[in-house]
Amino acid sequence: MKHLCVHIIILVTVLVSPLSAMQVDIPNELPAYENLAVTLTPSEGEGPVMAARLYFYQEGKRDPLYAEFTQENGKWVTTLPYPYLQGEELEYYTVIQNTSGTFFREPGIGTAKARLLQDETPPELKLLSPETFELSLGREQLVVFQILDESSLNDFTLTLNGEPLTRSGVFSEYLSFLIEPTDAGDVHIAVTMEDRYGNTSMEEFTFTVTEENVSPFAASADFDARLDAEYLMNMGETQNTTDIGEVFGDFTHAVNLSWDLNAETFLKAGPVSLEMYLGLKDTVAATDILHSYPNTLIADMQNFLNLYNPIDLTRDFDYTGEEARTYGNDNKGYVRLFLFDPAISYTFGDQNVYYQKETIKNMPMRGSSLSIDLPFLELHVSKGLTDPGLYQEAWPENFLGFKFAVKAKEAWYLQTNLSFISSVQGTYDTLKVSGAVSQIGTLYDLGSVNPDQNMVFGMSTGSHNDLFDLDASFSLSVYNDDASSVIDIHNLAEELASFYDVTSYAGYLDTIQETFPILNYFLPTTGLVSRMLSRDLWGITYGVDLSIPSIGLEGWLRKTDATYRSLGASVPTDEFTYGGTFEKWFGGLSLNASYTFTQDTILDILMHEIIPLVRPDFVVSPTITEDSIANQVHTATAGITTPRSKIFGGLVFDYSFEFATTNSDSLLSQTSDSEVQTAIENSTANNITSTHTGEARWRSGRYRVGDFSLSFHARTKDSYIQKSRIEGVSSNTAFWEYAYSLSGLFAFRSYALTLGFDTAWSTEEGSGTEYGYDARLTIAEAFFDSISVSGSLDQAFGTSLDAYEITGSLTLEKRFSIISTSAVMDIRFFNSLLDDTADSLKTALTVKATVSR
Numbered sequence: 001m002k003h004l005c006v007h008i009i010i011l012v013t014v015l016v017s018p019l020s021a022m023q024v025d026i027p028n029e030l031p032a033y034e035n036l037a038v039t040l041t042p043s044e045g046e047g048p049v050m051a052a053r054l055y056f057y058q059e060g061k062r063d064p065l066y067a068e069f070t071q072e073n074g075k076w077v078t079t080l081p082y083p084y085l086q087g088e089e090l091e092y093y094t095v096i097q098n099t100s101g102t103f104f105r106e107p108g109i110g111t112a113k114a115r116l117l118q119d120e121t122p123p124e125l126k127l128l129s130p131e132t133f134e135l136s137l138g139r140e141q142l143v144v145f146q147i148l149d150e151s152s153l154n155d156f157t158l159t160l161n162g163e164p165l166t167r168s169g170v171f172s173e174y175l176s177f178l179i180e181p182t183d184a185g186d187v188h189i190a191v192t193m194e195d196r197y198g199n200t201s202m203e204e205f206t207f208t209v210t211e212e213n214v215s216p217f218a219a220s221a222d223f224d225a226r227l228d229a230e231y232l233m234n235m236g237e238t239q240n241t242t243d244i245g246e247v248f249g250d251f252t253h254a255v256n257l258s259w260d261l262n263a264e265t266f267l268k269a270g271p272v273s274l275e276m277y278l279g280l281k282d283t284v285a286a287t288d289i290l291h292s293y294p295n296t297l298i299a300d301m302q303n304f305l306n307l308y309n310p311i312d313l314t315r316d317f318d319y320t321g322e323e324a325r326t327y328g329n330d331n332k333g334y335v336r337l338f339l340f341d342p343a344i345s346y347t348f349g350d351q352n353v354y355y356q357k358e359t360i361k362n363m364p365m366r367g368s369s370l371s372i373d374l375p376f377l378e379l380h381v382s383k384g385l386t387d388p389g390l391y392q393e394a395w396p397e398n399f400l401g402f403k404f405a406v407k408a409k410e411a412w413y414l415q416t417n418l419s420f421i422s423s424v425q426g427t428y429d430t431l432k433v434s435g436a437v438s439q440i441g442t443l444y445d446l447g448s449v450n451p452d453q454n455m456v457f458g459m460s461t462g463s464h465n466d467l468f469d470l471d472a473s474f475s476l477s478v479y480n481d482d483a484s485s486v487i488d489i490h491n492l493a494e495e496l497a498s499f500y501d502v503t504s505y506a507g508y509l510d511t512i513q514e515t516f517p518i519l520n521y522f523l524p525t526t527g528l529v530s531r532m533l534s535r536d537l538w539g540i541t542y543g544v545d546l547s548i549p550s551i552g553l554e555g556w557l558r559k560t561d562a563t564y565r566s567l568g569a570s571v572p573t574d575e576f577t578y579g580g581t582f583e584k585w586f587g588g589l590s591l592n593a594s595y596t597f598t599q600d601t602i603l604d605i606l607m608h609e610i611i612p613l614v615r616p617d618f619v620v621s622p623t624i625t626e627d628s629i630a631n632q633v634h635t636a637t638a639g640i641t642t643p644r645s646k647i648f649g650g651l652v653f654d655y656s657f658e659f660a661t662t663n664s665d666s667l668l669s670q671t672s673d674s675e676v677q678t679a680i681e682n683s684t685a686n687n688i689t690s691t692h693t694g695e696a697r698w699r700s701g702r703y704r705v706g707d708f709s710l711s712f713h714a715r716t717k718d719s720y721i722q723k724s725r726i727e728g729v730s731s732n733t734a735f736w737e738y739a740y741s742l743s744g745l746f747a748f749r750s751y752a753l754t755l756g757f758d759t760a761w762s763t764e765e766g767s768g769t770e771y772g773y774d775a776r777l778t779i780a781e782a783f784f785d786s787i788s789v790s791g792s793l794d795q796a797f798g799t800s801l802d803a804y805e806i807t808g809s810l811t812l813e814k815r816f817s818i819i820s821t822s823a824v825m826d827i828r829f830f831n832s833l834l835d836d837t838a839d840s841l842k843t844a845l846t847v848k849a850t851v852s853r
Helices: 002-016 244-249 286-292 295-307 439-443 489-496 503-515 526-533 605-614 664-670 674-681
Strands: 029-031 036-041 049-056 065-068 070-072 075-080 089-098 103-106 112-117 124-129 134-136 141-148 153-160 168-171 174-179 185-195 200-210 217-235 251-269 272-285 332-339 344-353 363-373 377-387 397-408 412-423 453-464 469-480 538-548 553-560 575-586 589-599 631-641 650-662 688-699 703-705 708-726 729-748 751-762 769-780 786-797 801-816 819-832 840-852
Touching: 036 049, 036 089, 049 075, 065 075, 112 769, 124 200, 134 141, 141 185, 153 168, 153 174, 244 840, 251 286, 272 286, 286 295, 295 363, 295 377, 363 397, 377 412, 469 526, 489 503, 489 526, 538 605, 664 674
Parallel strands: 029 112, 134 200
Antiparallel strands: 036 075, 049 065, 049 089, 070 075, 089 103, 089 112, 124 141, 141 174, 153 185, 168 174, 185 200, 217 251, 217 840, 251 272, 272 332, 332 344, 344 363, 363 377, 377 397, 397 412, 412 453, 453 469, 469 538, 538 553, 553 575, 575 589, 589 631, 631 650, 650 688, 688 708, 703 708, 708 729, 729 751, 751 769, 769 786, 786 801, 801 819, 819 840
């Protein structure tokens, strides 16, 4: 069974290697209705990090899901979107792999837990547009309300003078509808809402309809500010010991300062409007302030000076006399000019670029963009930096992109886009000379870091209307991970002559380069040649998505080969998948079902699918080897959620069936080589596994008697796993996995006590059993706004007790006007009965003060 094997491997790794001392900044309590931003801080003893993942369990899923940490501005960060924060608590653990291949897990056994705070407030609405409850007679207008609710809406109905208003919708935290009043007087709007926690409300509004009298002038300005000071103290972090003297001797501490200052203004005069924004955001250790500042601000200013003139196509590559960026930040600023908003707009500064979800998807960029958005066509041109670079760590990354689309309102659209994302090394003319060295690479001291280059082309078509949404897309990428050796375009053509004659195209590029220096943004390099000859230069993805919201149906098909890569979008590669989902609410009853098929080890789409369509005589037969084995997984799910009752609460039932197999039988029939057949038959990848999983969850109502209230939550998740083939050998191995948890919340006035218990075990031979106990006491409205004391005990058993871990935490929170303060003390004791060198005692203290406006 997949996830049990992973758990065993990680447990063994923990018990025979030093216990991890990484830190993950997930608080003991967190809102289940907000995205969770997580920062990972590895310890020095774990060495340089190569990869890191945050594993977490989600209700209805047998195996843990995971979020990949990425390095941004020297920090390992990831985000869990709030739809994944389900149930009463978040169960998670973190695994990192260093550059030596060693794995570290935190916590050592079991999972860490954080209480998920549920939304108990009914949703409310706040009018955003128009600014007052007035509508213009005889003109179609868009009315926008902000949804003041901690969670998202699950359902809503909207009526106009008692009649349903169909042209309405909810996007993010906004509810909007179109209305065209035909009579003067008052119109009455009624909105009934239910959020995803079952809180309901109804609001009524009266709009006055008058003759249109719109002011051609408008102006507004606003700002907010936040400053955090944080003190961190750790003992026992860098070594494994339970000796009190050694723990106190292993002492580290730090002071971090964080700030977030935002100012914006908006001016409008007739058809022209101007929007400006400046945000200064950073987190810096107090000891690094004099090193990072003013360097990081100077680097920002250098970026803007290089990019302010979008017509100057050489200044982007001239870093003469500049200072290398040694520290990153999250500063943002932009100026946006509109003409007949949104028909024509120009933006300079920090912005997000979206062309297509497979090519450029909400990609951060610092530079210039021109956008023309008319009812029948769209044109977008963008140029700037996607990464400002970092001394000795990362090259600055340049971006040049184009998008063109034609459309017929909601009936149909067709768009195409082309983008270049490449490390900024210099201009083609200065680098094509034999032996030329990049001055930018020298400035940033990037000798050991290879520059890369990426070109992506995409196109899509479809229809978004009242009945369905249909999108079909195709994308081609060219990616080279070593663009350090730049050569003359004509020399490149000669090297490619044995593969394909591109001599004539080299002449065309010379002509284009004289007018528009396109080769500055995508340099000809020897890396392009080597990757082309090895056929891993290009990659392709294509697919179709269909959604019919009225009946809750979605379907998809997508195929992406292993070499597709876009630096402007995150796309799963080496995957062929198709399937569909159904989800529909009938009052408070929800039904859902889905089917998904996935397969990896995808052949080169260009060579094996597209070229044979154009040249049927050009067919490349794949070489069958053990590496040709592809995993094929069929997954079917079904679930039901009952209406929530104030007394009984609600029930959720989920069932899933997963059939994991391979294409090994098909491969065996395609080759007559006995050695290859033997390798395929005995391969560790030649397995067949069936898994049935059932899960039931119950969340009670909140029972109240005077000032006393209580609620309960219970969950059980059980699986039956059958392995009918293990490494090519038929098998009858079958076993059960069981897991259940119970928790209760007991509240009296300002006191709240949460108790929980969970356990997991299996009938598989050699498997272990895990137990977890936790408790949390929260006191509100004392001298402190909140006092929280929590503790947990996790145990791992084999034939006997193998290891256990005890944790405790104390949290104090107090607000003084605009100042919020908090203090958190954590202690963790780990004892392995198999390896005494893994025993550890670790403590951490975090004191934080925040000033906000």
